[in-house]
Amino acid sequence: MGKNDKKGADKGGKGKADKGKDAKDSGGKSKGAQSINVRHILCEKHAKKEEALTKLNDGLKFDEVAREYSEDKARQGGSLGWKTKGSLDPKFEEVAFALEPSTTASPKFVECKTEFGYHIIMVSSQLIAQVLIGD
Numbered sequence: 001m002g003k004n005d006k007k008g009a010d011k012g013g014k015g016k017a018d019k020g021k022d023a024k025d026s027g028g029k030s031k032g033a034q035s036i037n038v039r040h041i042l043c044e045k046h047a048k049k050e051e052a053l054t055k056l057n058d059g060l061k062f063d064e065v066a067r068e069y070s071e072d073k074a075r076q077g078g079s080l081g082w083k084t085k086g087s088l089d090p091k092f093e094e095v096a097f098a099l100e101p102s103t104t105a106s107p108k109f110v111e112c113k114t115e116f117g118y119h120i121i122m123v124s125s126q127l128i129a130q131v132l133i134g135d
Contacts, residue, residue: 032097033127034084034085034128036083036096036099037081037083037124039063039104039124040070040078040092041078042070044071045117049117062109089115091114096110096121099123100123101124107122109121
């Protein structure tokens with residue numbers, strides 16, 4: 001379990017979403033991403049986080065920077081795997097689920113501070129669930 005996981009939370013599973021249809025086409029309501037495949041770089045010190053940001057802004061791959069700078073899951077390129085809503089620290093979750101998916105070679109990332117330290121977060125993919133209401 002990673003530092004950002006809530007105790008007892010489900011890990012979620014991999015799945016495929018039909019990105020070609022939106023909720024109104026299928027008669028349901030879209031609730032946004034329900035699961036995300038997320039990576040992060042965790043640093044206890046602000047200065048170390050700033051060094052990692054500089055490397056990312058210089059064009060280094062997210063997973064390479066994570067291996068060098070992250071203090072959590074560094075051996076996995078910062079991968080936390082698939083996470084569902086409610087399974088992460090609330091501050092981390094709020095920014096992670098709002099982030100657009102990107103690749104480690106050209107990451108879209110956001111910063112966040114939690115009780116665990118400073119995070120640089122990227123999402124590599126999303127699973128969007130649709131709920132059918134009525135017949």
